[in-house]
Amino acid sequence: MNKTELIAAIQQKSELTKKDTEKFLKAFEEAVTEELANGGKVQLVGFMTLEVAERKEREGRNPRSGKTMVIPASKAVRFKVGKALKDSVNK
Structure with a gap:
């Protein structure tokens, strides 16, 4: 499953719009990256x-x-x- 397919799967399960799903996934990636870059878990x-x-x-x-x-x-x-x-x- 690539990123596009993941967005479609999340969209289908959550009933969010594609745009909102993309925003969610991008925010999730940024939050995880930031936490790990700061040495967190x-x-x-x-x-x-x-x-x-x-x-x-x-x-x-x-x-x-x-x-x-x-x-x-x-x-x-x-x-x-x-x-x-x-x-x-x-x-």
């Missing part, structure tokens, strides 16, 4: 949790040359599935 109980994880600087190898190189520290978004979602997928 987004938790929808039973559905999912999104949080930022710190990756330390580490040593790696270039697969082509085999030379050792330093991989810089970075941040990554971690997704944890909620129990209700996991149970509904496994039915």
Whole structure:
């Protein structure tokens, strides 16, 4: 499902207009992005949790040359599935 299909599905279930559904989805994306950028966590109980994880600087190898190189520290978004979602997928 892509973004357009998601908007159509939400619109059908919520009976909102397409324009309102697009506004909702955009606002949701912005709110989640802002919270994660500030180091926060987004938790929808039973559905999912999104949080930022710190990756330390580490040593790696270039697969082509085999030379050792330093991989810089970075941040990554971690997704944890909620129990209700996991149970509904496994039915």
